[in-house]
Amino acid sequence: MKGHLAAKPVKKANSNHFLSDVISISDFSRQTIELVLTQAAKLEKMPREKKAKILQNKLVATLFLEPSTRTRLSFESAAQNLGAKVVSLSEPQTSSLSKGESFSDTIKMANGYADIIVVRHSFDGAARRAAEVCTKPIVNAGDGANQHPSQTLLDLYTIYKEFGKIDGLKIMMAGDLKYGRTVHSLMYALSHFKDVTVYLYSPVGLEMPKYIIEETKNLKIHQTNNLEKFIPNVDIIYATRIQKERFPDELEYQKVKNAYVITNELISKAKKGVKIMHPLPRITEIAQEVDSTPAALYFTQAANGIPVREAILSLLQDVKK
Amino acid sequence: MKKEIRITPIKKGTAIDHLNAGSAYKLLEVLDLKDLTLTLGINVESRKMGRKDIIFIEGRELSQKEMDKIALIGKGATLNIIKNSEIVNKTELSYPQKVEGIMRCINPKCITNAEKITSKFLISKNPLQAQCFYCEIKFGDKEIAEAVKK
Numbered sequence: 001m002k003g004h005l006a007a008k009p010v011k012k013a014n015s016n017h018f019l020s021d022v023i024s025i026s027d028f029s030r031q032t033i034e035l036v037l038t039q040a041a042k043l044e045k046m047p048r049e050k051k052a053k054i055l056q057n058k059l060v061a062t063l064f065l066e067p068s069t070r071t072r073l074s075f076e077s078a079a080q081n082l083g084a085k086v087v088s089l090s091e092p093q094t095s096s097l098s099k100g101e102s103f104s105d106t107i108k109m110a111n112g113y114a115d116i117i118v119v120r121h122s123f124d125g126a127a128r129r130a131a132e133v134c135t136k137p138i139v140n141a142g143d144g145a146n147q148h149p150s151q152t153l154l155d156l157y158t159i160y161k162e163f164g165k166i167d168g169l170k171i172m173m174a175g176d177l178k179y180g181r182t183v184h185s186l187m188y189a190l191s192h193f194k195d196v197t198v199y200l201y202s203p204v205g206l207e208m209p210k211y212i213i214e215e216t217k218n219l220k221i222h223q224t225n226n227l228e229k230f231i232p233n234v235d236i237i238y239a240t241r242i243q244k245e246r247f248p249d250e251l252e253y254q255k256v257k258n259a260y261v262i263t264n265e266l267i268s269k270a271k272k273g274v275k276i277m278h279p280l281p282r283i284t285e286i287a288q289e290v291d292s293t294p295a296a297l298y299f300t301q302a303a304n305g306i307p308v309r310e311a312i313l314s315l316l317q318d319v320k321k
Numbered sequence: 322m323k324k325e326i327r328i329t330p331i332k333k334g335t336a337i338d339h340l341n342a343g344s345a346y347k348l349l350e351v352l353d354l355k356d357l358t359l360t361l362g363i364n365v366e367s368r369k370m371g372r373k374d375i376i377f378i379e380g381r382e383l384s385q386k387e388m389d390k391i392a393l394i395g396k397g398a399t400l401n402i403i404k405n406s407e408i409v410n411k412t413e414l415s416y417p418q419k420v421e422g423i424m425r426c427i428n429p430k431c432i433t434n435a436e437k438i439t440s441k442f443l444i445s446k447n448p449l450q451a452q453c454f455y456c457e458i459k460f461g462d463k464e465i466a467e468a469v470k471k
Binding site: 024026102103104121122123124125126128129143144145146147211 | 437
C-alpha cells in the first residue's frame with residue numbers, strides 16, 4: 001500500500017459507518033468505498049491467527065443460485081480466513097427451490113440461522129429483494145446483469161494498492177463497454193474520486209451507454225474507436241472481454257470478436273509503469289506474452305478478491321438492520 | 322357565435338382535464354371505473370394544448386394510487402372535484418416521488434417479474450424517468466405509460 005486514504009482505519013465494524021447490506025455500487029459514497037479499501041489493507045497485513053478471530057462463532061451462508069466458481073470460492077475462503085463457519089448452496093437443483101420454493105422464502109429460511117448471507121442469483125434485483133426480507137446483512141455476489149459490487153471494490157483496491165491513490169489517474173476502459181457490467185460499475189465508483197480521466201475505447205456498436213456518461217459527469221471522459229490514440233496518456237488499461245453470450249446475432253459477434261488485442265508492442269507505446277487490468281476470464285483481448293511483463297496486473301487483481309471480500313464480511317459483522 | 326357545448330358538465334364527481342391527447346384510452350384500461358357513468362372527450366380542442374383528452378367521472382372521487390396513475394400517464398393533467406355542478410377543488414397533478422404496486426418492471430429479468438413482489442419505483446422529473454428499486458433499470462415516459470397496470 002503506497003498511500004493514505006481519507007477515511008480513518010476501522011477500529012470496530014459499526015453499522016453507523018458502513019452499509020447494512022452490500023447490494024449495489026450505487027449505494028456507496030467515497031467514504032464507504034474507502035472504509036472497504038482501508039479495511040482490506042489492514043486485513044492483508046494482519047497475522048493469520050488474529051484474523052481468524054474476527055468472525056469466530058459466526059456463520060456465513062453462501063447461496064449461489066447461479067453457477068459461479070471464482071466468486072463463490074473467493075467469498076468462502078474470505079469467510080474461513082476470518083474464522084467463520086460456512087454453509088453453502090451451490091446447486092439449486094438439490095434445494096427446495098427445485099420444489100417450487102420462492103427465492104424470498106429461501107432467504108427467510110437462511111435468515112434464521114446465518115449471521116451474514118452471500119447471494120448470487122440470475123435475476124436482476126434479487127439481492128435487493130433479499131435485503132428487504134432479511135434481518136441479517138446481505139452481500140450481493142452478482143444479480144443477473146445488474147450489480148457485482150465486490151468486483152468493483154476489488155478493482156478499486158487493486159488500483160489503490162498499485163498507485164497509492166485513485167484521484168488524478170488516467171484510465172482507459174477497452175472492449176465491450178455496452179454490455180460490460182464491470183466497466184459500468186467502475187465508472188460510477190470512479191466518479192466519487194477527483195480529477196479522474198477515463199478514455200473509452202470500444203468497437204463500433206459496443207460503446208458505453210449514454211446515460212452512464214451523463215450520470216458520471218464528474219469524470220473527464222474521452223471516447224474513441226482508435227485504441228492507440230490515447231495509449232501514451234494512460235496509467236491503466238482496463239480490458240474487458242467481448243461477451244459472445246450478449247449478442248443476439250452470432251454474425252454480429254464474429255465481426256467484433258477479435259476487434260482488439262493488447263500486445264507487448266502496444267504496451268511499448270504507453271508510458272512507463274502502465275498497468276493492464278481485466279476482470280477475467282480473458283479470451284483473446286490480452287496476448288499471453290503480456291502475462292510475464294510488469295504491466296500485467298490481472299492475476300494480482302483476481303487475488304485481491306480475498307482481502308476485499310474479507311473486508312466486506314468483517315465490516316458487516318455487527319450490523320443491526 | 323354561440324359556443325357549442327359538446328360535453329355536458331356533471332353535477333357531482335371528478336373531471337380529469339388536460340390529459341395528453343390519446344392518453345384517455347390507456348387510463349380507462351388501468352383505472353377501475355366499471356359501473357360508473359363516464360363522459361369522455363377525445364382529441365378535444367384546447368387553447369393550452371392544441372388537442373387534449375378529458376374524462377368526467379360521475380359520483381366518485383379518486384384514490385391516491387389512481388391519481389398517481391393519472392399523473393404518470395396523462396402528464397400535466399388537472400383534477401377537478403365537482404360538487405353541486407361547481408368545481409370546488411382544482412389540482413394540477415404532480416409526479417409522485419415514488420410509487421408502489423401500480424407499475425410492472427419493463428425488465429423481463431427483474432426479480433419482480435419472477436416472484437410475487439410489490440413493485441417499487443423511484444420517479445424523477447425533467448425528463449420523466451422511473452427507476453426500479455430492485456433491478457435499478459431506468460426508463461422514460463413512453464415506457465412508463467406502458468408499464469402502469471390495473
